[in-house]
Amino acid sequence: MNIAQLECFLAVADELHFGRAAERLHRSPATVSEAVAALERGIGGKLFARTSRRVTLTPEGARFLQEVREPFEALLRAHARASARARRLRPEVVIAHTPQLGHLLLPSLQAAAGAGSAPALPVWRPVLMHTHEQQRAVEAGTADIGLCWSATVQPPLRSVVLRKLPIMAVLPQDDPLAREDVVAMASLRGRGLLMTPRKDNAFLAGTVQIALAQAGLNPGDVEEVERYEDLALRIRTGRLVGLHPATGLGSDRMPGLVMRPLAPGVGATICALTREDAGQDACALVDALRATARSLEAPASSDDRQGRAAR
Template sequence: MELRDIEIFLTLAEELHFGRTAERLHITPSRVSHVIKTQERRVGAALFERTSRTVRLTPLGRQLRDDLLPAYQQIQQAIDRAAADARSITGTLRVGYTTPWGADLAYRAAEAFQGRYAGCSIRVQEVPLDDPLGPLRRGELELHISELPVQVPGVTEGPVLFSETRALMVPSGHPLARLDGVSLEHLAEVPLIGPRGAAPAAMREAHVPARTPSGLVVPRGPSYALWSEVPALVAAGLGASIVAARAERYHDRPGIVFVPFHDGPRLEYGVLWRTAGHAPAGRAFVDLLVDLSGAHPDDD
């Protein structure tokens, strides 16, 4: 039964008059009659008793009305809320990213979002890794597709968008490049490149650990501000970097090799926003990011 047909049935159940029902719904009385007859054929019994003077619900019609009305009202309330949110989604929404797959997702979402909400424009920009949370905290961004975990006051970690197996990006001449796989213990054998600045402790430990699980010190290599610097530093033989496995599809080039890890947790990337303010436009964009990412491990 279509939603419009349900509306016709419930309106007639309230008005108990074909003419008033048609006038209220801006349709013809014959349309009302046709819909009711179709519904009665579908259920196999009369829903209304009709005479030349009166229209009454049958016991079955009353039961159907009582069953349908709460669900119909809930649907209408949901539509009204969505319409209200859509009217409030205006202005500019600024979205940051740090990885190229985060950029791909942000731009795909921006195109789809502006098709739905013409009154809202999306501005997408790269966030430097030497100040990963600064733009968000200063109000220069509303959303940030970021490495996780963050675990800092004032910043909310939203849904995980990518859950990735790890790889170690190493110089092609390094002994580790000849292995089929590495462990976290191998990090003690190569300088690890890390971001400049003060990244959150939880994020730094996940992506640039200070020690291996057994307690060996992980040597430090040079630092970087933008992710695009990392492949060049590795190709120059200056160190290695823990990366998502999909980074090979974006950054493969002469002088570097991607060796998968066979231990350790997965890397996660999600969407962040300021805890103090999350507007309807931001909520709608986050929902779209989740839909487009699929929120599946190793999803493209």
């Protein structure tokens, strides 16, 4: 038995639904189901009765819930108090960031901190984490700020929108669709589609998949590529189409690629995650990140301009 298994058990006991419990914990339903199954194997008995329509506690599950609820919550309270003390003593603000957003925003934040005319910013330290990891780290107090794409959160977390951006089609410059000012979703039918992994941000991936399904495309046909750099290379060499927020072209330029808006439009946001009780230093850095995000430009590349001029 471990803390993660207990956490999953209590969430399912509260929700009586594995999907809702997974959403509450920022985990996949499969992960929650396996954690509960492992706990049941360790105990040697069933804690939940499951049917296709409902989930209920077994008598043993109800007894176990009564016995573990208060000790578990006492442990969480002790952890929260220790985290609060650690945050007060920590000499720097920890900014957890996804790979691309770290490359996109943090150098400008560092430059702003070093500008003599700008107000002094708190000392900060970057830590690479994907979105679901950021949510858990900020909630636990091991990170002060999360920097990620679109995310839904629940108290004690809050999400601050730094900038709204469209999701674009990433195309080879000589692709016929690159001649269009706007690419219709339906015109992607039959094309090989690439995205960064769903595990990096299930909410953003889900938004794109819904838009694809509404346009008559099969979301299951989208292939996941681990990094944007690899995604761009495969598009450039394989005549494929990528789906990615607009800043991709600005931060990871590759000659011969262009971005085009999609119709119907699909949106994404750059978000900063904090706790609701975030301190002044973290709030000051969120304000600075918002200013940095709003000042970003992703101008057309020289290849893009030449391609348009040749039409």
